[in-house]
Amino acid sequence: MRDLLIAGGGPVGLATALYAARAGLDVGVVEPREGAIDKACGEGLMPGAVAALSDLGVALDGPDITGIRYLDGSRLAQAEFRHGAGRGVRRTTLHRAMSAAVLAAGVKTDPRAVREVVDRGDHLLVDGEPTRHLVAADGLHSPVRRMLGLDSPARRHRRYGQRCHAELAPWTSLVEVHWSDAAEAYVTPVGPGRVGVALLSEARGSFTDLLGGFPDLRERLADAPLGPVRGAGPLRQRARRLAAGRVLLVGDAAGYVDALTGEGISLGLAQARAAVAALVAGDPAAYPRAAARIGRRHELLTQSLLAATRHRRVRRHVVPAAAAWPRVFGACVDQLARPA
Incomplete structure (x- = not known):
């Protein structure tokens, strides 16, 4: 009988497999999507995530990220990371690197979805396969979480994300966060000739329409070829519990607040x-x-910033306040950069 089966072959599911293999557990991964899995995300790894992945033996290919810069028109505030650099890594690049590490650890991935989980007391039957435990790492809209009745949908303040790549040389080693009255735009260097641009907002609209709320950024990107747009949402997800007997929820499957602070991978x-x-x-x-x-x-941190910035008058003071109190802003960035 297997010790552990993991539902979901994204970064957090693969990390779970690596930790389990290191601990000597007999572990397998179930993931219906084959190849490198892409999704709408900011693609900026905080220093804590870089350190954790390095400890797992995952080699990361991408430019260093040295801090965070907030911009609102002509006003800006920025803070450098104090304890090492982050990394801008395309999601597909990250997935390939983690898949290689999992394969090297002798963990096999079965290309299928989990359809049924039956609790037999001292073990589980997952689609008829016996396993002592199941970890659900199957994403924001986790089928396993829903299957086990652990879903608790958040109905208010729905936010959505969109991301594309611009074929343009990065102009800074910082992650830029551009603020408007209704949205945020995240610009992350992910290669020598490429930046990722992610938009977060409660408003539903096309990437082009939402980008119009950031005239300075739109002008900078005007001549850059843009790649396909990927979307995600609603971002806020809740789980009634993080464990049900022998099933544990991790990563986005365990619930998600928002991408505002960029800590998703570190937390997972x-x-x-x-x-x-x-x-x-x-x-x-x-x-x-x-x-x-x-x-x-x-x-x-995320809930406080979200609650404060839902009001347009408050949003307009975010960047000026960060610039006026650089030590406070720097301390917040330092907290975000530390290991979860």
């Missing part, structure tokens, strides 16, 4: 490590408590 990696530690200790019920501790800082 820390959850993966905590989930495997709980299973190795024979105490899966310990995982939700550990996950709550891991996510407390992230949720506080």
Whole structure:
């Protein structure tokens, strides 16, 4: 009987597999999508995520990210990372690197979806296959979370994301966050001749229409070829519980607040490590408590910033306030950059 089956072969699912293999568990991954999986994300890894992936033996190819810059027209505030650089990595590049590490660790991926989970008390039957535990790392709209009745949809303040790549040399080693009255635009260097542009907003509209709210950025991108646009949302997702017997939820499947602070991968990696530690200790019920501790800082920062910036008058003061109190802004960026 297998020790652990992981539903979902994205970065957090693959990280869970690597932690499990390192711990000596017999682990397998189930993922219906084949090849390098792409999705709408900012593609900027915080220093904590870079350190965690390096510890897992994942080689990352991409430019260093040295900090974060907020812009609002002519006003700007920026802060450098204090404890190492982040990395701009295309999602497909990250997935290939992690897949290679998983393959090298001897973990096999089965190209199928999880259809049924039956609890047999001392083990599970996942589509008829016996396993002691199941980790659901199957994304924002997790089918396993929904299948087990752990879904708790968030109905208010729905936000959506869109991302494309611009064939343009990065003009800074910082992640730029452009603010408008209704949206944020994130610009991340992901290669010598490419930047990723991600837009977050409650408004539904085309990428081109939303980009119109950022005239300075639109002008900079005017002559740059743009790649396909990918979308995601609604971003806010909730789980009633992070564990149901022998099933644990990690990553976006465990619930998601918003991409505003860019900590998604860092948080998911820390959850993966905590989930495997709980299973190795024979105490899966310990995982939700550990996950709550891991996510407390992230949720506080993200929820506070979201709540404050829902009001247009407040949004207009975000960048001026960050510029007026550089030490406070720097401290916030430092908190975001630390390991979850």
